Amino acid sequence: MKYFLGIDFGGGASKATLLREDGEVCAVSSCEYPTYYPQPGYAEQDPQDWVEAACKNIQAVLAESGIRPQEIAALALDAATHTAVILDEDFHVIRPAIYWTDTRCIAETEYLKEQYAGLIEKQVLHHPDTIWTLPQLLWLKKNEPDSWRQMRKILFAKDYVRHCFTGDYVTDYIEAQGSMMFDSQKMEWSKELCGILDIDIERMPKIVSPSDQTGCITGIAAKLTGLCEGTPVICGTTDTVMEVFAAGAVLKGQMVVKLATAGRICVVTDRPYPDANLVNYSHVIDGLFYPGTATKSCAASYRWFRDTFGGDYKELDKKAAKIPPGTDGLLFHPYLNGELTPYANPRLCADFIGIRASHTKAHFARAVMEGVAMSMLDCKTMLDHLCIAHEDTAAIIGGGGKSPIWRQMLSDVLGIRLLTMKHADSSFGSAMLAGTAAGIFENLEQAVGLCNKTVAETVPCTENTKKYAEIFQKYKAVQKALEPIYNGEIK
Known part of the structure; x- marks a missing residue:
């Protein structure tokens, strides 16, 4: 063996x-x-x-x-x-x-x-x-x-x-x-x-x-x-x-949502799409590309919150799950290190907006998760704006995708079905690449067919998707209002 x-x-x-x-x-x-x-x-x-x-x-x-x-x-x-x-x-x-x-x-x-x-x-x-x-x-x-x-x-x-x-x-x-x-x-x-x-x-x-x-x-x-x-x-x-490959996205139109240190939404295409809001790379499958949008501080935002304010992920998830969608008016923008799509602005800063005396640590934890999901919606909106055709189902990868509450939240915000793979991280993809290079797997597509397995799916709640669409407009309005301050235009 x-x-x-x-x-x-x-x-x-x-x-x-x-x-x-x-x-x-x-x-x-x-x-x-x-x-x-x-x-x-x-x-x-x-x-x-x-x-x-x-x-x-x-x-x-x-x-x-x-x-x-x-x-x-x-x-x-x-x-x-x-x-x-x-x-x-x-x-x-x-x-x-x-x-x-x-x-x-x-x-x-x-x-x-x-x-x-x-x-x-x-x-x-x-x-x-x-x-x-x-x-x-x-x-x-x-x-x-x-x-x-x-x-x-x-x-x-x-x-x-x-x-x-x-x-x-x-x-x-x-x-x-x-x-x-x-x-x-x-x-x-x-x-x-x-x-x-x-x-x-x-x-x-x-x-x-x-x-x-x-x-x-x-x-x-x-x-x-x-x-x-x-x-x-x-x-x-x-x-x-390697994550795109590991998630099984090897055909045109297949999409991958990455909820990791950084966040990405990538779509497999047959050509690059040069644009200030996209990152264009070749796929490991000859002739294919995976242009994608990106948010800098995705799961990194949740890690920052954990490390700064204490707790562990399971505890924070459990408490955040008790807070209703919309976090009782609390918003978070995950711009800890500036932002990429769709602003391409390294001067943007993270923020909590709408704080009330009634808000608890659980509210702030959920606000971070929702804020990241909103940033990912910013990413998907850009893909749709550029008319990059994709399926209405995506594989979800990254450590953040292991959280059931965050996964459901992201499905609701994006309004798409998310598939969870048994293994879909980049080290798994590299192992498949090594097996193909060693001649054990016939080709990359055959490696995916043998190794890639779906274990769960998350379906969006229509009611929550509508509510989040309204919140997203507030999220965008606040970002627009604060950007001149972060840019130094308002002293």
Whole structure:
């Protein structure tokens, strides 16, 4: 029997999934790591935390499953895109990685809009924003000249961990699309965009396919992980495309709703849809794309609330469930790190509006959940506005989707049916990718057909959908009223 490992690096934790060739998951393990906020608007992670978390997770799934390391045919990695690791000539990390939710590079983003908007939109199919690697590196060059002078190589989160396991220096083309330094038309590093940073493209990692084998577990990595030296390692790709794939969305029109650290609604299409409010990436299925909308602080908002005000998720869910839809007039906008769709504004701030003496902690917990759901409705409304055809059913993925109350709330707010899969996280998708790359699954579609299983469905309550539609208008009105304040237009 053959086994495959998928390893994900998310916003707050790494997860490993061990998949058997018959499509059954044999073991999973998760290990949290921190995000550091040294200044307002900053968000950084330590790459060594990723490596240590991956090693712990691999050891854990081997111990839980009881299989021999020799039985693992391949492993693949994935992570949130845009997160660059800058390295010296010997691949030593120079500074913490700037995470994609970081908003410090507002000035650099504005500069790119003013000077290079046409070039970027033509080659990248995206519009400049603080989430992209290019403005982040531009900030680094301007503000940390010592770090910049030391830099000789650039990798992205999952690629750095894989390098530590294999010694390779590559990335995949979907990851590269998230850097804003890649020509998505020619499918190669852009001399013009890299030239903005005065970076020689020879210093950039080699571009490969997500399913390509890039190396094997080294002797040192074998000791750290418990894997066998020589185990094949597949390049892997970004976490969102692996989630879309894991959720079974491999046909045009299929939709995935992601309720995780960040929130996404993605629709599988046969072409990209360049727009300031969309993120366009290639699908792992040749010829397909998954343009999507995004909200920055989704489950991250609920985690922030838990960490700041105390409690655990089950307790908060239980209390929030007793509060009626609409939270007795309390509104929350989840803009903890600015917002993407449909505002593309890193200056927006989170807020609670409509507080009364009668409101309790349970009200605030529910308000956070409803506010995130409203933000997701903002996302879906944009997809509909752009006439991107999709089914009225979507797979729901992400940690937030495990909450029955939040899942029902989201179904009510969006007015669509949500399908819950037995396994649909990105590490599961990476495990399927590894199995396909190893030749055990005939192709990606066959892997989905064998491994993907629906276990529940959530149907919207028509009455609640109508009520939330009215609340959404208030939600939008408050956002519009506060935006000039956050932009500094009103002193």
